[in-house]
Amino acid sequence: MTGLTISHGRGQVDPRVAKFTATADYRSIAQSLDTASRTLTAGLTDAFVKYKMPADATDNQILDIQVMTAASAQVPQIVKDIDQEAESLTRKWLDETRVERKNLSDLSQARYDRIESMSTEPERTDLIAPEAAQVATLIRHDDGTETPTPTYDRHILVDEYGRYPAQLNTWEIEVLETELARPGTFAWYRNPSRTAKESLAIAYDDGTGRCKALRPDFLFFAEVNGEIVVDIVDPHGHHLADALPKLRGLAQFANEHGKAFRRIEALTQINGELKLLDLLNDRTREAIDDAESAEDLYLHIGRDYR
Structure with missing residues (x-):
């Protein structure tokens, strides 16, 4: 002793x-x-x-x-001060090397990407156009049998047959078919659910003060008057615990970056029907700020998805 x-x-x-x-x-x-x-x-x-x-x-x-x-x-304050100082210094270095890092090898850039992903605060970063994807081509069932994953056309990444494998639920299929039938729409993107440079991630507060990432399911691309426009369409169950926090994060994103998109819409299924919230609508965003549940939002101001 x-x-x-x-x-x-x-x-x-x-x-x-x-x-x-x-x-x-x-x-x-x-x-x-x-x-x-x-x-x-x-x-x-x-x-x-x-x-x-x-x-x-x-x-x-x-x-x-x-x-x-x-x-x-x-001592909590010491730990907090250290975290804040480290965050500030790291952000400064990343900002200073933003352009130079583009000239590095993919492996070296990946190391910096991991550092950026560790940030305790949301950072605006470039979304990289995907060049390849790893997707399951077989679906394994509970009885041990396997069936081919359904494939769809007009995805921005396709195989030699012009198809993209994707395991979608019934209302995701409905969304895909509805969007691809719209005039001018020529392509879609299944936004990766994992952390990646090719995945659109939107920051939101999970309700406990922690910052998490919402990754919308779909991006659709259309040509309007000779220009390419992008739509974000995100089907998400209203009954899930994170439904309202994610809507608030999406609303904040729309408020700050909405001009970069033609549409930003959140969808859910209620009584067998798809309902949508238009996040580019000012009144919708105001309602989301005051809402107590996601279901109430869709029931009272949600519109039929067509």
Whole structure:
């Protein structure tokens, strides 16, 4: 066992808590450092210990530095300040190297992409046109049998037969058929549900203060008066717990970036019928802000999807 004297704060501090002596063994200190590594990351924890460590540090100095490091990770404000500073510095570096990074190899760019995806705040990034996709060509059923995945035409990625395999539910098929039948519509894109440079991701607050990504199901491309326009159509069950938070995120996205799209619509199925919300409509966005449930929105202001 070893006795450690730890001072709290600087300047005027309540004398009752300014200094105390706690008894701890080496194992408990090691466990506390391990906890700090999980909170602050192992790299940062190790770097801080080495930074504070004198070249000729005594055993007591080493213990003091380890305890200070472990204790710092237990202070929420310190952890928050470190996260904010790291986020700010990383964003600065990414902004400064934005153009130069385009000249790097795909492998090197992928490393930066992973760093961007770790951001605690939503970042606006370029959406890359997909060149290839990995999709399942067989559907495995519960009885162990397999059947070919249905294929569709006019997807922006197709096989040698001009088809794209996609496993869609009944109302996603209805959406696809309805959109491709519209005059001028010439292509569609099944937006990947995974984190990728080729996936359109829209930030939303999940209701607990955490930022998550909504990835709309479909993008449709049409030609109008010689110009290509893009529609976002996102079928999503109104009964799901994330339905309203996602609608709010989509509404905020439409408010900020709506001019880049011809339509941004959210869809759900109620009583066997598809209903839509027009996110480019100001009143719709206002209603979403005040709503208590996604179902109420679709029932009261939703329009029939045709």
